[in-house]
Amino acid sequence: MKQRTIAKAVEIVGIGLHKGVPVKMRLEPLEANQGIIFYRSDEALTIPLKIENVVDTKMATVIGKDGIVISTIEHLLSAVYAYGIDNLRVVLDNDEVPVLDGSSSGYCMLIDEVGIKELSESKKVIKIKKEVEVRTEDGKRVSLKPSNHIVYDFSIDFENPVIGQQNYHFDYSIDEYKENISKARTFGFLHEVQYLRSIGLAQGGSMENAIVVDDDKILNPEGLRYENEFVRHKILDAIGDMSLLGYTLIGEYDAHAGSHHLNHLLTKKVYESEENYEILDLDEAQKESYVFQKAYALVDAN
Template sequence: MNLDFSNPEPRDGARASFSARPIMQKTLKTSIGCTGVGLHSGSRVALKLHPAPADTGIIFRRIDLVGGGREIPARWCNVTDSRLCTVIADEHGVSVTTVEHLMAALYGMGIDNAVVEVNGPEVPAMDGSAWPFMFLMECAGLAELQVTRKAFRIRKSKSFTNGAKRVSLVPTQSDLRIDFEIDFRAAAIGRQHCSFSISAETFKSEISRARTFGLLSEVTALREAGLARGGSLENAIVVDGDRILNDDGLRHADEFVRHKVLDAIGDLYLCGHPIIGHFSGHCSSHGDTARLMRQVLADPSCWELVEVGDNMSESARVDSQPFAALA
């Protein structure tokens, strides 16, 4: 689709409403990498981020397997497990685990296209937040591509209730808004609520450094089940009743609920585009977000792809997109 943005004259249909300056897709300026330990596998993993052409999206590539270069697009259609973290896999069962914090960092940086190479089954946990990944991306720098950015705009409300857990997505004029509420019996967490309009600045200053967390009692049970093997006070907040076991305490008084916002952003980015909509989560988990997104994607009247400008309320609808690839 070619739009002449220099022409202020209205043209046909939805395209005519797009008077804002277009925002172009972005990728990394250069490749950059790090190593770390997988939160659940406990194995050491090298991660490398590479630039990618426009309309590639985010693609994970396992380079440790025979034949090499097994690629898994970071899309909802490839999500195979959402119980403890988000897992994507290809049709042969080759998977990458715990993609959500890196996906949140890519969202926060406004990166539309990148190839994420890993030499193991899990993204390294780093410090349990999105911050180390953002730092890497900032070191690599960003490059603008010559294709307009597209957003996934919610047109109709959808919600999903699972006992006391609730998630919903409703239309907004512009940007992604997230409300989240959690209520834990552990006194150190308790009831927390937050609400953010997710801009690049808000993500970086308010969300990106919030770490994953676990209850000491659950960590023991997870370890016995062969999970959380790489979890430590270096990459997670660990709570025991009213105590926080990390010597240096919390980064925000409500770091727990902010991390839930970070998780939601990473998961939502599996739709392949920034979202224009209002997400609310009440005591919900990765699995509830996954259920909601499957409902949204299954209903074509619920969403549309739009080209975005610097005033995101004035966006042009994109026609004839390959929607089936998203479902």
């Protein structure tokens, strides 16, 4: 199986979640072995997607270099990662990726519109060989476990009656991602939104790009897209955060009450020991190559 990029460039303008200002974003194809690269056109600065470039994980995954940052990258990366795109240049004229509708479905539509191009170099993946876990004292945890498949298991437990306990098991394929994960929107509580705005954040947040929960009700007039949309969005975020590994994952991600911060610690911990992983060339790994061919079968390379 070969590396992938997009077949041609595409450009959109959207609103940044926190500053609430328009952001122009252009996705450009790259040649093999270039990876995912962000470029701030207003600052003339390139920031490669690497674990060491993560500078903040409180409200979103933020990368930066020389004091210049790019925020809220996880929804875009979730779609890029889900489509198996290995090489891509993301050009932005501000410090946030457009939030669109709070999910990654808009990015899936962009990729479908321009198409996928297969390159001449073979695709490389990271296969988990040994379980790696990050756990907090209050019971939150994230882990990666060995598997010949791509699996995401996530559970959440909120005291709020609208959310409560939810769990979801996701066996990866592009088709399943588009149907069951990509449409799940980010969410927040009304009191949190009010606080964030008071400190200059979430200026672009609205019920057009997030689920807003107030005590025992959802304020969005259209309601939920899925009964368990909250936990599905957590998987969407996790897929985007795992893109920081630098290669498409073969393994099982399992989490309870995971977060961007724990996901970042998990990707760092994987690389602490070569016993935890191996990098495979899919042209040489027959069994894993079959798994990927099946998972990506519903996207035609142009």
